[in-house]
């Protein structure tokens with residue numbers, strides 16, 4: 001029997017039976033949400049707040065590791081948590097009286113039958129920003145091998161009803177302002193941008209689905225990206241958060257598949273998708289999958305998603321029902337390919353969403369493995385598409401390894417710039433005053449949807465628990481929560497049952513949740529790109545939003561300079577105290593905090609800016625670029 005078949009015995013029913021003691025884990029204010037050990041997990045009865053949320057807190061930080069300890073592998077409280085990467089938490093712990101029992105070393109790390117399977121693919125530390133000795137996102141399994149129980153979680157099926165599939169939120173008052181953003185397309189012979197969806201000449205079904213999704217006119221990244229992809233060009237695209245990058249790659253790909261009459265077949269032991277899409281987190285890839293499924297509604301194109309924390313057998317069975325578009329997180333994608341259930345000989349499109357993240361230190365090895373997988377068409381033979389709102393230059397250079405030499409670089413607005421529909425506020429506050437400050441902020445937000453970002457999983461639990469105690473319905477999402485809990489948390493937040501979501505960086509990128517009016521950076525991230533993505537959870541699709549960041553000079557001074565630049569670049573007020581800190585942090589020589597903000601564009605240089613589709617000479621545009629952003 002194949003490994004996956006064996007795992008496949010974990011049906012939804014099985015899952016429910018096993019997890020029926022896990023009710024109420026959404027931190028919705030019920031007392032059992034922080035009753036240590038009340039649900040009989042493992043042995044940790046002294047874990048205080050922690051016990052309700054995470055199972056053993058294993059070193060790997062991934063959901064399955066967590067599940068491993070839940071099955072008896074480790075202790076609770078601080079056990080198994082590598083404090084070395086948890087700088088903020090030490091201050092925080094004392095603030096909260098240092099709860100958390102010292103249990104045994106946390107649960108198991110990656111579970112790798114056949115040496116291949118790996119759940120830690122998601123949310124892994126990258127570029128030293130999140131890793132660093134067990135920092136927040138270091139999901140690499142380290143605790144042991146092959147000893148964790150099978151993952152039995154099977155997610156609820158995606159919606160079947162048309163209204164649910166096409167449910168969407170309205171674009172906002174600033175949607176038309178997208179047209180004023182400077183666009184830079186560099187590389188040779190870029191195709192002409194389209195101004196309307198009609199110009200894209202998509203087939204009727206696709207057009208209908210676009211209409212049902214509430215799309216009336218394309219956003220700039222769609223105006224430029226769609227024809228580029230349809231022309232068969234490789235693309236590295238950068239556009240601000242919430243500006244429609246997902247449809248910019250999905251629509252032209254689906255159109256090509258439709259034009260070529262691609263249809264899924266369930267009569268094959270090995271599925272050969274035409275498209276592979278990878279993204280760094282489970283929730284994001286699931287969202288992309290739902291978008292792809294929506295646009296492909298009523299067509300013969302079948303979309304499947306695979307990600308960690310879910311029963312592998314279930315996912316393989318889904319793949320084997322027929323698969324043209326395979327969406328996945330890197331670890332699970334590699335696993336399924338490694339098991340021989342997915343062949344790559346028909347692959348035409350490889351899409352890296354959040355491409356800078358997919359190519360940073362955390363995921364680069366997986367990406368190299370993916371493109372080196374047996375049967376993977378060479379970069380000359382496939383179309384490779386990369387999308388993100390941020391592209392550090394070193395990553396851009398490295399990304400070129402994955403692309404044909406004549407790839408196009410599309411920059412809508414500033415590369416790495418924040419969305420100007422988000423009002424950004426900074427408040428200077430010490431670590432110990434943050435909690436009170438948060439309460440003040442939440443008093444003003446009322447029941448409006450608010451995401452509160454913190455730097456560590458442990459702190460996410462503490463803050464969520466604290467807010468629940470204060471009778472603010474709150475849930476949390478982070479890498480130590482089981483996948484079922486993560487999905488429940490997101491669902492509770494989406495429907496407003498819990499209007500406050502405390503999150504680590506696992507929720508920083510890509511998530512598109514209606515009604516998120518506020519983002520609070522309880523802890524600022526160490527990277528400015530991360531900041532840009534976090535605040536981009538609000539102010540999407542022309543809607544306005546607000547971000548409030550707690551700046552603790554003790555911890556956040558290294559970020560001051562980049563913050564000033566991002567604020568200025570998005571036409572936000574820059575507090576004078578922040579400017580002073582930025583100047584002080586940088587020394588007094590040569591730093592003009594309002595000076596040129598970003599590396600601006602394609603590292604290959606060149607380019608020509610367009611406004612409203614009209615091309616302008618590169619030199620002139622460069623000047624405009626300087627004017628606009630300085």
Ligand SMILES: Nc1ncnc2c1ncn2[C@@H]1O[C@H](COP(=O)(O)OP(=O)(O)OP(=O)(O)O)[C@@H](O)[C@H]1O
Pocket residue numbers: 168169171214215216217218219222239240241242243244245246247388389509510511512536540541
């Ligand atoms: N042309 C359009 N008209 C109306 N709504 C649109 C259009 N394009 C995209 N949207 C909607 O805008 C929202 C944001 O789109 P999307 O999630 O693709 O943004 P993104 O650029 O990928 O953001 P991020 O950088 O955060 O990943 C989604 O709800 C999407 O359905």
